[in-house]
Every structure is written in structure tokens, then in C-alpha cells.
Amino acid sequence: MSSNQSFSSSASYSYSSSSSRSNNNGQATGQASMQQTYTDPSGNTHVKTSNQALGQPVVQDSRSYDAQGQELAGTTSGGSSRITDVSDSEQAKRDAEYEERMEDEYAKREGGA
Known part of the structure; x- marks a missing residue:
């Protein structure tokens, strides 16, 4: 599944996401990812990505770049390349x-039940 949105004024925003799932010899695998990009009126671009493999915690990364494409230090994520684990045990x-x-439901369907 993919979607893209953008609008233009003195700032711009885009969003995209994708996901996939497969079953390999009874082992379910999957991946989901999302990216948000926002360009503010001063020309700085802020990029936030989130990735998650099936059964694994979400990994997020936030970065900001100036109008010339140079990565900005000290962004709101606590650093220009800080990765944060946002999962919890519950x-x-x-x-x-x-x-x-x-998996039980898939097994029922494959068994003809």
C-alpha cells in the first residue's frame, strides 16, 4: 500500500508508506515502513522515517537538512541521526x-476448515 500527498504554499509536506507480508514454510514475515518529509518556509527539510519488521519494535529516525542539503545538528529528535526504539513490553x-x-487462522484455512 502506498500513498503520497503534497501541497504547496510557503511550505511543503509529503508522506509515503508501504507494507508487505509473506509466509515462508509456515513462518510469517513482514515489513512496514513510513516516511514523512516537511519543508518549512525557511527551506529546511525535516525527514522522519519509521520501519518495523513483523514481531520487532518500531525504529524511528529523524533528520533535518538546510536548504543546501547539509544535515543540521541539534534537531528536535535529540541529534541529527539518533535512532529511538519506541516499543514497550506490553x-x-x-x-x-x-x-x-x-497463524492459527491461516492454518485453519489451509487445512480446509
Whole structure:
């Protein structure tokens, strides 16, 4: 699934996302990613990306660049290339339970039930 949006005034914004899922010998795999890009009125561009593999925590990265394309230090993410793990143990538990239910459902369908 992909979507793109943009508008123009003195600033611009774009968003894109994608996801995929497959089953390899009974092992479910998947990947989701998202990128948001915003260019402010002064010409600085701010890029936020999020990536997640099935069953893994989300990894986010935020970077900012000036109008000449040079990466800015001291951005709001706490650093120009800081990666933050935003998962928690309760969410991981819920994700594992969901994955187990989905695998059971797929097994039922493959078995003809």
C-alpha cells in the first residue's frame, strides 16, 4: 500500500508508506515502513522515517537538512541521526498474541476448515 500527498504554499509536506507480508514454510514475515518529509518556509527539510519488521519494535529516525542539503545538528529528535526504539513490553506481548491468532487462522484455512 502506498500513498503520497503534497501541497504547496510557503511550505511543503509529503508522506509515503508501504507494507508487505509473506509466509515462508509456515513462518510469517513482514515489513512496514513510513516516511514523512516537511519543508518549512525557511527551506529546511525535516525527514522522519519509521520501519518495523513483523514481531520487532518500531525504529524511528529523524533528520533535518538546510536548504543546501547539509544535515543540521541539534534537531528536535535529540541529534541529527539518533535512532529511538519506541516499543514497550506490553505492545510486544499483544503483537505476539495477535501473530499467534493469525497463524492459527491461516492454518485453519489451509487445512480446509
